[in-house]
Amino acid sequence: MLSLLSVALMGILLAADSSSAINLDINSVDSVSNAAQGVASNIMTMYSNTSEIPGLFPTPYYFWEGGLAWDSMINYWALTGDATYNPLVGEALLYQRGPNDNFMPQNQTTTEGNDDQSYWALAAMTAAERGLPVPQSDSALAVTWAELAQNVFDSQTARWDEATCGGGLRWQIFTFNNGYNYKNSASNGNLVQLAARLALYTGNATYSDWAQKVTQWSLDVGLIANEDGVVFDGFDTTTNCSSPNHIQWTASAGTYLSGAAYASNKTSTTFWNGIGFALYTNANTTFAPNGTLTEVACQSKCNTDQLAFRAVLARALANMRDLTLDSPVTQEPGCSVNNTKPSPSCADVGTIHASIDAVLKTSAQGAAAQCSGGTDGSACGADWSAFTWDGTQGLGQSLSALEILLANLPAVQRRTAVSTSSVVTGTSSNGTATSSNGTATSSNTTATSSNGTATSGVSSSNTSSSASASTNVATGCSASTFALLAGMGFVVASFM
Numbered sequence: 001m002l003s004l005l006s007v008a009l010m011g012i013l014l015a016a017d018s019s020s021a022i023n024l025d026i027n028s029v030d031s032v033s034n035a036a037q038g039v040a041s042n043i044m045t046m047y048s049n050t051s052e053i054p055g056l057f058p059t060p061y062y063f064w065e066g067g068l069a070w071d072s073m074i075n076y077w078a079l080t081g082d083a084t085y086n087p088l089v090g091e092a093l094l095y096q097r098g099p100n101d102n103f104m105p106q107n108q109t110t111t112e113g114n115d116d117q118s119y120w121a122l123a124a125m126t127a128a129e130r131g132l133p134v135p136q137s138d139s140a141l142a143v144t145w146a147e148l149a150q151n152v153f154d155s156q157t158a159r160w161d162e163a164t165c166g167g168g169l170r171w172q173i174f175t176f177n178n179g180y181n182y183k184n185s186a187s188n189g190n191l192v193q194l195a196a197r198l199a200l201y202t203g204n205a206t207y208s209d210w211a212q213k214v215t216q217w218s219l220d221v222g223l224i225a226n227e228d229g230v231v232f233d234g235f236d237t238t239t240n241c242s243s244p245n246h247i248q249w250t251a252s253a254g255t256y257l258s259g260a261a262y263a264s265n266k267t268s269t270t271f272w273n274g275i276g277f278a279l280y281t282n283a284n285t286t287f288a289p290n291g292t293l294t295e296v297a298c299q300s301k302c303n304t305d306q307l308a309f310r311a312v313l314a315r316a317l318a319n320m321r322d323l324t325l326d327s328p329v330t331q332e333p334g335c336s337v338n339n340t341k342p343s344p345s346c347a348d349v350g351t352i353h354a355s356i357d358a359v360l361k362t363s364a365q366g367a368a369a370q371c372s373g374g375t376d377g378s379a380c381g382a383d384w385s386a387f388t389w390d391g392t393q394g395l396g397q398s399l400s401a402l403e404i405l406l407a408n409l410p411a412v413q414r415r416t417a418v419s420t421s422s423v424v425t426g427t428s429s430n431g432t433a434t435s436s437n438g439t440a441t442s443s444n445t446t447a448t449s450s451n452g453t454a455t456s457g458v459s460s461s462n463t464s465s466s467a468s469a470s471t472n473v474a475t476g477c478s479a480s481t482f483a484l485l486a487g488m489g490f491v492v493a494s495f496m
Contacts, residue, residue: 024368033080036405055092060304067119078130079409090135102151118190121152165241167217184234185252192259200266229278254313261319291362307396311403318407326353360407367401
């Protein structure tokens with residue numbers, strides 16, 4: 001049953017004008033913001049018209065997609081300054097936090113997987129970083145947004161399974177669910193991202209250690225494969241992860257890429273810079289070969305879940321642009337990012353940030369053109385390569401469209417809606433970021449110190465976590481990491 005708050009706000013949503021196709025000027029901040037407002041309105045109208053339980057969208061949408069939706073809506077507020085939906089978003093997150101404040105509510109206890117749980121934790125992390133106000137009805141809440149995310153981290157690291165495959169999170173939490181014998185990239189990539197963001201937010205080295213530990217395991221087992229940064233779907237534990245499922249999804253690549261971007265912003269090491277560059281290269285060549293993000297594994301036959309995946313990669317590409325140092329892109333794959341192996345064909349052909357911007361702009365224009373269907377002419381379709389509505393509509397299409405539009409807003413917009421937040425975030429040439437715990441500024445790239453090393457400006461004594469890494473993985477590199485970085489042309493001997 002929806003709360004009185006939800007019912008009261010429903011009138012606002014129904015009164016919102018979202019009945020016309022998007023006319024997008026990709027170079028206008030106002031135009032992009034207005035386009036995002038139209039898509040956000042459609043998402044929230046869909047929720048208010050169909051949801052019977054706060055935080056959940058009805059069948060056919062699973063628990064994880066609700067977490068992704070609220071994550072996107074917080075991102076929408078932070079980038080546009082439109083706080084209309086904040087009370088509903090806050091209520092949704094808190095209602096599903098569960099009796100142990102770790103997003104395991106009783107209505108999901110028999111079906112929830114590790115990736116489901118972590119999508120809600122990532123939403124809580126965004127709420128903490130952006131300073132989402134707690135709804136007035138929960139003003140006496142004893143737990144913070146960050147603590148909700150930390151509780152999920154502690155729950156999941158306790159499930160880290162070294163009995164099979166040398167480590168990794170299983171897809172499912174409970175043995176009786178199909179998929180328990182599967183270790184997938186969504187669960188492990190989300191854990192990397194959550195740990196990296198907690199490390200940047202709190203300054204606690206435990207989180208940094210776990211971000212690198214999970215990434216290193218992903219490399220060692222082949223979940224992240226070869227020097228191209230390919231991210232496979234997962235492995236069967238009954239064969240000790242000997243043969244990967246080679247399907248590639250935008251969300252799998254995206255969540256690892258976001259994790260690498262946040263980790264690079266905190267500690268700009270060759271490990272994280274190399275991983276991030278490899279993941280970016282794979283995303284660019286695999287999912288945007290023609291300049292538009294495409295879910296290549298299913299294209300026009302994507303199911304309900306898969307239609308939402310591009311929202312994750314769109315956000316990740318924006319994170320890569322806004323949180324990391326820019327680097328030149330060379331014509332020859334064997335050339336390093338910094339041209340440490342110069343040759344006549346190692347000429348710069350642009351930068352990583354510029355190439356990301358190009359994909360984001362082209363994709364946003366395609367997404368805006370797709371948001372022209374349905375009875376009111378504003379439903380969003382899935383085929384961003386076509387400039388006429390493809391006849392589909394749903395939550396996944398709308399979330400993907402919303403995130404690709406938001407990815408085209410300047411980073412400085414992230415601060416317009418937040419007056420008191422403890423987030424420390426990097427910057428692109430679009431803007432700067434500040435924090436109550438530290439200040440991070442740069443004229444053209446991410447937060448840097450005088451010697452080019454990214455810094456968070458946050459004391460490591462701010463908070464602590466009950467989970468601890470079993471090994472300090474930051475002290476060395478495995479053969480798989482060496483091979484990946486060497487294949488990209490990095491001079492790896494200088495940092496091992």
